[in-house]
Amino acid sequence: MILKYLFAKNKDIPVGSSAIYFGFSSILWFVIGTGLGSFNAAKLAFPDFVTGTEMFAFGHMRQVHVLAVIFGWISMAFAMAMMYITPILGNTRLWSEKLGMWNCFMWNIALSLGLTLMWMGVTSGREYSDFPWPIDLAVAAFVSIPLAVNVWMTILTRRTQGIYTTNWFFAAATFMLIIVFLVGNLPEYFHLTGLTEAYMTWWFAHNVLGLWITPVAAAIAYYVIPKVTGNPLYSHRIGHLHFWSIVVFYSTPAAHHLMSAPLPEWLKSFASVEGVLILVPAIAFVSNILLTMQGKWNMFVENLEIRFTVVGVLLAIPLNMQGGFQQTRSINWYIHGTGWMVAHAHLALLGFSTFLEAAAVYLGLQTLMKRKLYSLTLGNLHFWLLLIGFSTYWISMTIAGLIQGAGKIYEVPYIDVVIAEHPYMIARWLGGSMVFSSTLIWLYNMWMTAREGTIIPSGRMPHELAYER
Amino acid sequence: MKFREYKIGSRMFGLAFGLSMTITLLFPSFDLAASVSSEVGLDKQLAIGWDSGWQLSDPTLLGLNKPLKILVKKDPKSGKPIEPAIYAYVYPAGTSLPNGVIHTANLGHGVEELSIKDGRITEAQKKDGAVFIIKHSDHLETFEGKGHPLAYVENATATMGWTPDDVIKAAADTDILHAGSGKTMFVREGCWWCHTLLPEQTQDWQVFGAPPMLGDFNGMSPTSFGSDRKGPDLLHVGSRNASREWMMLHFFNPRLVQPHSIMPRFDYLWGKVDAKGDKIDFAKWRKEYDEYREGQRTTPPDVPMYAKDSEIRNLIDFVVNLK
Numbered sequence: 194m195i196l197k198y199l200f201a202k203n204k205d206i207p208v209g210s211s212a213i214y215f216g217f218s219s220i221l222w223f224v225i226g227t228g229l230g231s232f233n234a235a236k237l238a239f240p241d242f243v244t245g246t247e248m249f250a251f252g253h254m255r256q257v258h259v260l261a262v263i264f265g266w267i268s269m270a271f272a273m274a275m276m277y278i279t280p281i282l283g284n285t286r287l288w289s290e291k292l293g294m295w296n297c298f299m300w301n302i303a304l305s306l307g308l309t310l311m312w313m314g315v316t317s318g319r320e321y322s323d324f325p326w327p328i329d330l331a332v333a334a335f336v337s338i339p340l341a342v343n344v345w346m347t348i349l350t351r352r353t354q355g356i357y358t359t360n361w362f363f364a365a366a367t368f369m370l371i372i373v374f375l376v377g378n379l380p381e382y383f384h385l386t387g388l389t390e391a392y393m394t395w396w397f398a399h400n401v402l403g404l405w406i407t408p409v410a411a412a413i414a415y416y417v418i419p420k421v422t423g424n425p426l427y428s429h430r431i432g433h434l435h436f437w438s439i440v441v442f443y444s445t446p447a448a449h450h451l452m453s454a455p456l457p458e459w460l461k462s463f464a465s466v467e468g469v470l471i472l473v474p475a476i477a478f479v480s481n482i483l484l485t486m487q488g489k490w491n492m493f494v495e496n497l498e499i500r501f502t503v504v505g506v507l508l509a510i511p512l513n514m515q516g517g518f519q520q521t522r523s524i525n526w527y528i529h530g531t532g533w534m535v536a537h538a539h540l541a542l543l544g545f546s547t548f549l550e551a552a553a554v555y556l557g558l559q560t561l562m563k564r565k566l567y568s569l570t571l572g573n574l575h576f577w578l579l580l581i582g583f584s585t586y587w588i589s590m591t592i593a594g595l596i597q598g599a600g601k602i603y604e605v606p607y608i609d610v611v612i613a614e615h616p617y618m619i620a621r622w623l624g625g626s627m628v629f630s631s632t633l634i635w636l637y638n639m640w641m642t643a644r645e646g647t648i649i650p651s652g653r654m655p656h657e658l659a660y661e662r
Numbered sequence: 663m664k665f666r667e668y669k670i671g672s673r674m675f676g677l678a679f680g681l682s683m684t685i686t687l688l689f690p691s692f693d694l695a696a697s698v699s700s701e702v703g704l705d706k707q708l709a710i711g712w713d714s715g716w717q718l719s720d721p722t723l724l725g726l727n728k729p730l731k732i733l734v735k736k737d738p739k740s741g742k743p744i745e746p747a748i749y750a751y752v753y754p755a756g757t758s759l760p761n762g763v764i765h766t767a768n769l770g771h772g773v774e775e776l777s778i779k780d781g782r783i784t785e786a787q788k789k790d791g792a793v794f795i796i797k798h799s800d801h802l803e804t805f806e807g808k809g810h811p812l813a814y815v816e817n818a819t820a821t822m823g824w825t826p827d828d829v830i831k832a833a834a835d836t837d838i839l840h841a842g843s844g845k846t847m848f849v850r851e852g853c854w855w856c857h858t859l860l861p862e863q864t865q866d867w868q869v870f871g872a873p874p875m876l877g878d879f880n881g882m883s884p885t886s887f888g889s890d891r892k893g894p895d896l897l898h899v900g901s902r903n904a905s906r907e908w909m910m911l912h913f914f915n916p917r918l919v920q921p922h923s924i925m926p927r928f929d930y931l932w933g934k935v936d937a938k939g940d941k942i943d944f945a946k947w948r949k950e951y952d953e954y955r956e957g958q959r960t961t962p963p964d965v966p967m968y969a970k971d972s973e974i975r976n977l978i979d980f981v982v983n984l985k
Contacts, residue, residue: 245930251855252851253852256852314850318886326716384883386880386882387697388694389695390883441682526864530888604869608920615924
């Protein structure tokens with residue numbers, strides 16, 4: 194199917210094809226990524242579970258899980274949202290469906306190749322930028338640059354006068370991703386070493402989250418909530434505040450990941466203060482979206498996309514309260530390097546952003562395929578398994594992290610910390626497995642939507658039709 | 663695009679983003695580039711070599727293109743005993759030279775000049791290989807009003823005529839540390855996903871030893887500090903426990919020495935054969951170990967002694983060298 198469109202003329206490719214391919218790819222990567230996550234969690238709870246093989250060693254699989262969810266699930270869901278939402282907001286077609294199809298195809302190839310090699314141990318040894326530099330360049334050339342070109346050209350060829358908030362974020366975030374990817378991997382191209390390498394590693398890791406995942410996830414909420422509820426965005430001016438404070442404040446605190454490394458003290462202090470300022474975009478975003486919901490809170494219960502979006506936005510509150518303060522020196526010394534951070538990272542990626550992306554993929558696939566969701570029951574099951582699984586994970590890892598932090602400052606022998614954490618490792622595995630099962634249900638539900646969902650009449654939105662199952 | 667606002671907006675965006683890049687990339691680069699390599703930093707960079715992650719000369723991370731750290735007890739040229747014994751960092755012909763030798767500015771002000779003038783490091787050639795040692799300058803360098811001897815790198819091939827072959831031939835196998843290849847194993851096997859190499863600047867260091875100093879990382883790539891601790895910090899593990907026997911048991915199956923450990927077994931790093939060249943029967947070992955765990959045996963099966971050229975030897979050498 195995809196091959197047919199790769200070599201078709203641009204005008205012969207049906208509108209929305211690339212978004213649909215990106216949407217299903219992202220769900221598949223979500224299944225793979227969470228499956229690996231659940232497997233890894235089982236190994237931390239039961240160390241002799243599948244043992245003695247290099248390919249199934251924890252140290253070979255942990256980073257595959259992380260990059261599969263970031264660059265497979267999250268980023269492909271973003272690409273899906275961009276291919277779908279950017280043209281709609283510009284009252285136009287996607288600039289090039291063909292480029293979108295190639296983008297999707299090459300993205301899957303580059304990511305599969307990179308992750309297979311990494312699984313075998315071929316790594317640069319740098320967290321989050323683990324790919325060796327030839328793969329990094331392939332990712333830039335085949336993944337982030339074509340995506341950005343398609344988004345920018347669609348915005349430039351729009352048929353509306355203004356540019357809506359969501360599209361500011363899409364245009365800026367795709368640009369910043371390219372910069373972050375190329376600059377963040379400089380240590381590999383030019384063999385920069387020592388503290389420079391360590392700092393650049395975390396500069397990349399911080400900015401890929403702060404300038405790519407956070408703003409694009411937020412941009413999805415700016416589209417879904419007004420579109421589905423029919424309410425106009427509460428305030429474009431608060432949207433401005435959100436956008437500009439992301440660019441100014443979120444791009445600066447990279448050093449707060451290395452508060453205990455011998456980096457310049459001024460840099461650490463600066464990063465710490467800038468880190469607290471992350472609360473500015475966070476509060477602007479959350480208040481703007483929740484106020485847009487005024488008068489339509491019934492949809493939080495009745496409509497699946499709204500429920501996913503609002504839960505994602507609500508999870509941004511604890512996320513940013515943690516994120517704003519956990520890098521201050523007084524809190525960082527207690528929780529740095531503990532399970533607390535693992536919980537926080539999952540709150541950001543599996544809580545806040547996954548719920549928003551799921552909303553975009555639900556809404557986008559139904560709209561583009563012109564098919565109503567196959568089953569609300571399965572959708573609800575997906576939602577609750579995801580939410581309960583995530584909460585179990587987050588709460589258990591937060592508790593484990595606090596135990597670890599206490600062990601650290603009270604000089605408890607490390608093995609006693611491991612023993613104390615054991616029950617929470619089992620809880621984490623159960624939570625992770627629930628998330629994994631929810632993704633399987635979702636994949637089935639979307640597949641059945643494509644095949645058997647009720648056809649949506651033209652000119653109608655999916656939420657205007659009643660759920661049938 | 664006729665809208666004036668977008669022109670202003672784009673310029674504002676460039677200004678804001680450019681400013682944040684200036685503060686977070688340009689300004690720190692001056693401070694980081696000014697760091698002077700400490701003796702710890704020289705030892706690490708010479709022992710570990712050019713790179714430990716993916717590199718063209720070692721695309722599948724087998725530990726290739728790496729130096730050896732060798733304890734030299736007698737002069738390999740004259741045969742005269744050296745008291746006390748010193749460490750030499752041996753780069754066999756064709757091995758990439760360390761970063762500080764290729765880019766001498768990496769060593770930092772003072773160390774760079776000494777290493778070039780007295781240490782003659784710029785004469786080292788990759789194709790011929792080289793032997794380096796760490797020396798201390800006679801005259802004191804002043805820093806913030808205090809004088810202290812600077813450590814610098816000497817190219818022993820140029821100054822004393824020690825060739826890599828001479829040094830390797832004169833050394834017993836027990837005096838050779840494959841710490842460089844071991845770092846590759848450390849990176850490839852993902853040890854750093856659970857063990858940090860960064861004791862923190864708090865009570866943490868009373869258990870795990872002193873936090874690293876500014877010049878301790880010059881030339882190191884990747885630094886692999888780790889961020890997510892699920893086991894103890896390892897920066898000074900060799901000072902706490904340098905027993906190779908313990909390491910061997912612990913790597914083969916951590917539950918042999920620490921019943922509550924959640925560390926994976928690294929028995930596959932033994933390879934196919936043991937030290938005597940006999941094939942290792944992993945299935946039999948695991949079966950006997952399970953019997954021991956179920957109480958059917960009183961002792962666990964013996965852990966096979968690893969071969970001299972096995973990957974586990976590299977990793978153990980790296981770990982016990984973390985002083």
